[in-house]
Amino acid sequence: MTHLALSDRTLELVARRFRYLGEPFRLRILQSLSRGEKTVGQLVEDLDANQPNVSKHLQMLLEAGLVSRRKEGTSRVYSMGDPMLLTLCDLVCRSARERTEEDLAELQSAQARKP
Amino acid sequence: MTHLALSDRTLELVARRFRYLGEPFRLRILQSLSRGEKTVGQLVEDLDANQPNVSKHLQMLLEAGLVSRRKEGTSRVYSMGDPMLLTLCDLVCRSARERTEEDLAELQSAQARKP
DNA sequence: CCCCAATATTATTATGTACGCATATATAAA
């Protein structure tokens, strides 16, 4: 992004990563995993979601290297798969929060002018 | 993401940001803008794309606060809108590159074992 | 081997989104 030209393939990989992060439900999964590794069943309970949906999203996250997993008996234990993730989400969350605050401030000053 | 629970609204905002970043063409736009601010026409030329498409993607990026713009005569000059972006893309690109290398290494060792 | 529990996969349907084309808006110049 900075200065180097990325190949189409790399660009597609990076885009996929962002795209896979761009789903509220998957963000909730990652948020849950950030508090500790969990089995599919634990995620289903924690997120109050249905199991096939959780499995499918986990599969996508796994594909993109955003989570990793290990077997444990008949269960699969999933965990955050990329140390970059915490930093990344922190960045975006902070920035989004700042932006929300800016919007709020604008809204308030607009209300102060108008009525 | 780290420890705090995000509201549904914030989660949706963050997800939208990631989703908007998750399109190769929009990444190319940002990559181009990272080398300096540009008008729509300059982007069209630089990316060899058609104008309405560029305008539409710029509109989305603007919505999400990922680019900003100013008027200059009859033109609009767009630029990177969030200082976080460079860091962010750097992170993801590096991580994606590492992952690609891992995949490559796995593939090679698999080939070494198999035949 | 059979059964049960945990997880994954498939099929279906509904919704979202990108692209290209045509067209609308805006601003500057004649």
Place this chain on the structure above:
DNA sequence: TTTATATATGCGTACATAATAATATTGGGG
């Protein structure tokens, strides 16, 4: 005001993706 240039918007089509329900698979215990 008319014309030309730059940018934005609307529309239709093709394709991607999410949610749900039903079903398959995998591994452990009896």
